[in-house]
Amino acid sequence: MAQAETLFDASELTVSMGPQHPSTHGVLQVKLKLDGERVLDAECVIGYLHRGVEKLGEVQTYGQFVPTLDRMDYIAAVSNCLGYCETIEKLLGVTAPPRAQYIRLIMTELNRITSHLLWLGTHAIDLGAITTFLYCFREREEILKIFENYCGARLTTHMFRIGGTQYELYEGFQDQVRTFIQDFPKKVDEYETLLTENRIWLDRTKNVGIISAKDAIDLGLTGPSLRGSGVQWDLRKAKPYCVYSEFDFDIPVGEVGDTYDRYLVRMEEMRQSARIVSQAIDKIPDGPLMAKMSKIIKPPVGDIYHSIESPKGELGYYIVSDGSTMAYRARVRPPSFVNLQSLKKMVAGHMVADVVAVIGTLDIVLGEIDR
Amino acid sequence: MKEKFSTQFVKAYSFLGQNNIEVKKALIAEILTFVRDNTILPCNYLADETAVHWPKDEEFEIVYILYSFSKNEYVRMKTRIKEWETIESAAGVWTTADWLEREVYDMFGVRYANHPNLKRILLPEDWVGFPLRKDYNVRLQDVEWVRKHLGIDSGQKYYVGEARHEDPNYITPTD
């Protein structure tokens, strides 16, 4: 860049945003090159939360690895759990019984709502609307209570086991979920009252961090970030897993691919999730919770890739088995990791305040990026 | 479909309903470009790129998991390289591969040729060794790194086996 283009000072200002910064959502560090307030370049430094999950997968048995995975994307622990359990089930050639499948689906969708609520809250806080955050947490709390009642933990749930789920539904589960699901769309309307039409929100999110559909695919963006760019692709529809094919729901897509579109997509996804849950809650079949399988999990030699639509995007597991009780290689395809790569492209030429908005809109979880 | 690269082609098979294609590594970038741009199964999206270490053969298996939006189909491309060999980077084909390859380099030490920015991504720059190799000693490295950078003895030091609680030297590093 020619020096004459800089406005006040010929030298660029390098600001290290993070790893301790209010809105980097964890321990992300972004090295920003600034010209005044304008971002010339952004480089992400990650790995502060690296715990070697993939290595752990090689030294723990298949069953033991599940709770470790909950710590990856700790906002959407149920999704992690579901993806992994399904992968191993596929490798073993077993299917979870329908009752377990339904419970899995309900829990995963509720978890998607919690994940999106947390995203909305933090995203709003990044843009200065602090109150939305608390409202989101209020609703999130209700879901976490359901989780707690069901499996005994709120965040890192370890809800499912390979072959089904461990826990029977508790008494009053359906009522609790139903009450929540009935109220929830109204609550989403409230968030929308605060944000969707607010002029400040519009100014802050429209035309910020635009990414075209072609670029999005090239960058491997998945999940709401991809759909915000107008690509109608959701693994729940494209490659239905669990029992998603039995339910009726829409996939919201955006037009422009800016922060506002991604925001709208996620808001609509919350409604759709509630819709799926309300369909599923009345149809939970009776039956066993665990598939018939041996206690010791020894999959055949081979490899498998299975991916699900986590709230953040495509969460894939690539497992190589050598026939023992532990995976030979347990690879996780983390959606946040791949999505974060697009930050550089999205923020170039924007202001410092937009960097925060874009980080928020990507909905990253550092536990998953660094694993 | 793969006639064009018949010399490079090893085998194609299906395992548990998932398609695998094994190819040789020499022309990998051209093959990947072809896979991306062909009309039969245009895999325009690289879902994942990773590696598996096979120390017996001193080999890495590089795995590309590809997806075709138009055909709704996953394909796995695999290629094998010797531990000391380099492989052509896919970052020119899909931008996604940039970080994914950096991670593979970080974890396995696979050297990519023509990669825009091949350096460690998750681990610190001065980390020794590549953790996801099967012959890597996690604890030794960790203890050394912690001692060097934090100036304390790592709590992992005595975490060597089943009997660690009985080990008279087992000290938790607080207090």
Added chain:
Amino acid sequence: MKVKRRDLSLIKRLFLVDLIRGLKLTFGYQRPSANYTEQYPKERPKIAERFRGAPRLNNDPVTGETLCIACNLCALACPEHCIEVGWERDPAGKKVLTTYTFDVSRCMFCGLCEDACPTPCLELTQEFEMSLYGRRDMKLDRKTLEEGVQPVIYLK
């Protein structure tokens, strides 16, 4: 399904409709009945029955003998290897529990040990106040596990 992008119409923009609607909402929430806070130490939270909290070794309520049969399954199931079971053979050749160590500092409360336990002995209880002053104290021995962790009571 396309999402609906909104724009502010001129009238709405001029009369600050969007801003006022937001203000109305937040104003309404100031009513005391909307309050969601739980005054934690004063008000005890309602813990779910299945909550996975502090571990406990149950004794037979009648005889007071431990229910543990020293099968070591919990130690094998634990992903973090934080359970150590010590046993010896009694004259009849039966395993008898001698020591039991549970390192809560490494525990991630996944509940696998509870699942593995063939008797109703090992249980993750509803007790959640487990803060202690040092990591050394977090290695619970058999006695603590049978009696339960005693939390520091926070007054006021």
Added chain:
Amino acid sequence: MDFVIDNIIIPLIKIGIVFGVLSGVVALMTLAERKVAAFIQVRLGPMRVGPHGILQPLADGVKLMLKEDILPAKADRWIFTLAPIIALVPAFIVFAVIPFGSTFNLFGKTIALRITDLNIGLLYVLSISSIGILGIILGGWASNSKYPLMGALRSAAQMVSYEVALGFSIMGVLMISGSLSLVEIVNKQKEFGWWFVFLQPLGFILFFVCGIAETNRAPFDLPEAESELVAGFHTEYSGFRFSLYFLAEYANMIAVSAMAVTLFFGGWLRPFPNVALPGFLGLLDAPLMGPVWFAIKVAIFLYCYLWFRWTWPRYRYDQLMKIGWQWLLPLAIANLVATAAIVLLFVRKG
């Protein structure tokens, strides 16, 4: 003797009272902020210190005093220390000219419920409040750190652009009242029988918006912008020096609210100041009721400040500039011209 009493003792007492009350209100504001925020966010806020957390400001104060006061190694020591003081002092001395009530007689003395009545009171307020900004800029600059520097730069730009619009928005009031003295402005409002807000609605809105921007409050709190700049200009401040900035912010809020009340809401006047009240309600017109009316009005304004902050998102830097120059300034000028025309016609007719 009378001279001494009139010119030294009484003013000193008045200064003492104003300063004391103001400090108390500022302290209460910190509590109010947390409480209002909590209520809006369906929480309870501070509850432990005293009944319903009333003593929280005291606890905060003690904590901030006792906290280690960190001076960054590369900071400019003198300016770093001076800046918070520069920020705080003007916020307080603005109150020298703000009238809290009319006059009343005590022991044969006529006591005016104000510290002083400058005939250029308004100019005094504007100029003094500009100095306060200097504290923020200097503080950000002296910290010798990147985030504070950016906060200071934002602050500088914001102040310059909004000061202009602020000045223009008041002009309408000046034209109608024909005086720069704040007391005179209030008296004119009594004469008209209308608060000026009804004559100058646009002027009031502009003034209030600019006032929010001047005091760095949401949605214009860019110099602080905790989600972008960590804490903006006071990132490097801690302990006592931080608390000075903190107090300055609230004192400024009170000052702007007091100004808005004086200029647009009839100062110490009750609503409908010209309608005579029947019976014992006439007590509401007692001179000592002036400060009460004043306080009620200021409190409403302060509540709005908090309410806005906890409801709306924050503007971006360039958008803020755009609003300032593209909307507020032209509107203020248009308002000025319109007012001038109407006043001219009105005067000619009269």
